[in-house]
Amino acid sequence: MDLATIIGMVAGAAVVFVAIFIGGSLSQFIDVPSLLIVLGGGLAATLIRFPLSGIVGAFIVGSKVGFTHKKIEPRDLVEQITEMADVVRKSGPLGLENVEIDDPTLAKGVQYIADGYETDFIRESMERERDLYLERLAEGKRVFKGLGDSAPAFGMIGTLVGLVQMLANMDDPSTIGPSMAIALLTTLYGALLSNLICLPLVDKLDAKFDVEELNQTLVIDGVMQIRESKSPAIIREMLIAYLPEKARQGMEDAA
Template sequence: MDLSTLLGIIVGFGSLIFAFVLEGGSVASLIGLSAAIIVLGGTIGATMTSFSMKDILKLPKLIGKAFKEEGNKYLDIIKYFVYLSQKARSEGLLSLEQELQSDEIKNYDPILKDCIELVIDGADIELIKTTMENRIYIEDKALKKEASMFEAAGGYSPTMGIIGTVMGLVHVLGNLSEPDKLGPSIAVAFIATLYGVSMANLVWLPIGEKLKNKAQIKRTEKEIILEGSLSLQAGENPKIVEKKLLTFVVERESESNSKEQSVKGEIADDKA
């Protein structure tokens, strides 16, 4: 499980509730069933109107994806391409055919197998590049569309909260004959706004951003695979392949440096 997603939501809502209680508020006063129905129901309804049913049915799976730990495989892919490059130079491109059925190739995006097949078949470099760039673009666009559903929900949610508050105030203004109940009734009316804004900024928008980040990682992995495949087809030196592909690594400097040294050490051991 991706703890940053779970802990982020817990810390976000926890901080709001803790600060409210710290000021003398009661947690029970933040509970409003009607407000929750208006905000959640309205947000889901608006999102359903904006996207196809096929897209909407993916939402449970996408929420699970946001909570699933998926680290990048940049350096593993680079190490694998250095190995493939060494094998191709010593045994020829046709020797890579046995890699298509290997267990390791199954650990990476399916685009890797398709690229290697094109390389083995002797496809033109420009053809491989154009075909796979189009595929990467289409798949990346689909992943970003999935993230956009949560961004849309994040835009609708605060508005639904305001609608809920207005509805509550309409009810309050219809009962001005009981002034002693105005204060509590107005407070209840504003709970809808609280729900709408908090859900947007602590759930919907962060999940959308998380999915966009995951989509970017996937895109970078595919770009590394494509560049590595083009290098294989061009018969480049394994050291050149390694240096070229390492430029795609965009992790934090300290973490990136330590992992690169580790991979280089493993590559050196393999060569030895």
């Protein structure tokens, strides 16, 4: 689990709940029509924006990446690829079958090498999988962005609905309270859904998109260098270029 995402959402919700309990009761802030307007309207608008065939998969991929902590340092990938290149030099491609690999992309590339696939096939297959994965991740980001944009708008729509109901029934004081609840709570629900969940997840996915793109490109280049039987030292020097300056200097000092 990505603790930063979970802690941030729980802390934000806790701050709101504490403020509610200090000033009144939780039941005052629960209104089913307001929830229906914000959640139902936001989801409906998101369905209109995106094709139904891909929205479920994109939402699942976006949620999985946003709420899970898959932190693989490029430095660790460089070290692991260099070690595998040394295995190939000593034992041949079949020696890779006994190597334990955590990263699924790297594991698939190593399996291609051990099975003796051609260089062009390996590159095309791995690049295709990388591009499709990043496309699903980007689509998931757009889905959350669409829901985050729609929620405040439907909160405002709920406010207008509540005000219309209130003004249409000013002669009946008993309807003023429920109408005002819809008018105000839909704005609250829309703001919370957008600013506490959807838009922060968009920024999280944006950052993880860059990390995933860098790591998978690094893996593809490393696998291709192993397949072409380059020496571990040459592979290491080539892959170090993917690292930030500080990490690069640290690896050079360790070497």
